[in-house]
Amino acid sequence: ALLTACELLSDVALGLVRKHMHGAQPALAESPWHLLVELSGGDDDQSRRQALEAFLAEALESGTISDAVLAQSGEQARRLWALRENIGEAQKIEGLSVKHDVSVPISRIPEFIERAGQALALAFPDIRIVAFGHIGDGNLHYNQSKPLAGENGVFIAAQPAVNRIVHDLVHELGGSISAEHGIGQLKRDELRRYKSAVEIEMMRSIKRTLDPQGLMNPGKVL
Template sequence: MTAYLGDWRGRYRGAALCVVRPATTAAVAAVVRVCAEAGVAMVPQGGNTSLCGAATPGSDGRSVLISLSRMRRVRAIDTLNNTITVEAGCVLQTVQEAAAEAGRLFPLSLAAEGSCQLGGNLSTNAGGVQVLRYGNTRELTLGLEVVLPSGEVWDGLRALRKDNTGYDLKHLFIGAEGTLGIITAAVLKLFPKPRSTATAWLAIASPALAVRLLAELQAQFGASLTACELVSEQALDLVRKHLPGAHPSVSASPWHLLIELSGSSDEAALREALTSFLAAALDQRMLGDALLAQSIEQARCLWALRENIGEAQKIEGQSIKHDVSLPISRLPEFVERADRALLLAYPEIRIVTFGHIGDGNLHYNQSTSAAGENAAFLAAQPEVNRIVHDLVHELGGSISAEHGIGQLKRVELLRYKSPVEIEMMRAIKRTLDPQGLMNPGKVL
């Protein structure tokens, strides 16, 4: 059971009575009924790529871990309705490939897409790099099938874009991290495959310039702007250090911006339009340099620079991670004020900042460069969190943008959610899971 009992980051390790691996919804329901009758807690798990410990059992060893990894069928694809129905154990990349084979696009895309599973994506309302155009997992979901804590099955697999027949129950389970029930299948939206893409890596001086460039890109290209990713030089340095040779050479710069356009127009026309935009930005000194991908392979290499940051950080060692979102207009102020406050409190700190600036989501991580000193610094996480999260709250942001709450931020949630919100959440939990058996110790 070893592989199931620890998280991807190596931060949490738990114990369980056993691991069960049902292959059908009926089998999941049977397992849940047995556990409910015996009063035994259950921990649902997908690809086990959680960054907040949501899929890791507690240390008491009294729970049953339910892995959805055998539930990996693509049940149906409807190209006329632009939908795909998949089981929760489907790996995200498998869903993307099934959509592509049908001539469609499933746009959810993130670094763990080769191992994360749809059930986990749904349970954390995963975001990724294309939220700017297509939205979070919540916006990509039309219907769900869920095994409730009683063992009953709710069949909400509706492929409808309009359905005003009362409460939209699927939204209770999306982002609930398995605390209200176990998602076993979903109906997801598909989109036409873009005929053309244009990808560029930009060297910029500051997050303020990144926000300004984002606004101008949106004004000129509208919905064709698929992604806009901010990367600090410190983040890029870790990729250069730990994954050398796997990426193109890009100019050193305090900050970087990775942008992608996609659409139905001719690719040459799209690239020409982006080239003109970048030339004008260079003339206005908004950019220090720009590299426009000349092929699909070069575009993939540019994306690898961004997508390998998490892996490079893992190789470097543990760090204090923050997954925050803010109004886009407040991002530069947050970075400037948070950097200043942290460096004042911890002069030896190294701050690694990157994320989805197009939707206001930053991954804001801290460590020290000396391995011997890092353990002592990690012990200061409550104080570091207070600096970062208090400022996020002051600026109207959220302490969790796309990674969820899990075990990591459960206490933090109480500080930043109002008592009314917390009690509403607890009331929903009591109603659906009166025994408190579904993924205990997570979120609430």
């Protein structure tokens, strides 16, 4: 059996899904973090289940995890995945947010989460961190929702400082400020902050070679 999905879900993220998304939702134990894992391949469904059960039993015994839920049907699996897939929409319904599509080496994700959380809490008390993502490849959606009692204008004004805390730490840990959604227009200035003049010029040179008339996606990235 092969690991084909490994998604990290924070309790804050799941709380927003439960609050705003209707329909039957799986009951999960209380925990700051949850991991959604999916296997594929192998001889058959039974062999995959046995492999996963053996792994979970060992993790429970060692204290690495505190609880586990295995889907007993395709419908139960769909409901578990719905928790992950509805986070973005739930956060949108909740209100204003700052979103970060970042990546760091997998081994440094715990350090990033701890240090970023501490720094943000110190600078912006009561900010809500909505973290989730494809931890299997180090890609994390590290978002922030407005404090429950906060004012919209204050939160919007704080976005550059929030970005600086998150992106500086990502850069320090050898990661990327754009994991899967690209630089576009919003991160053009951020790109220049974290890439050297030589790197930027190399990118421009490649762009000119492939698109000498500047017709492809003008005004984006560079």
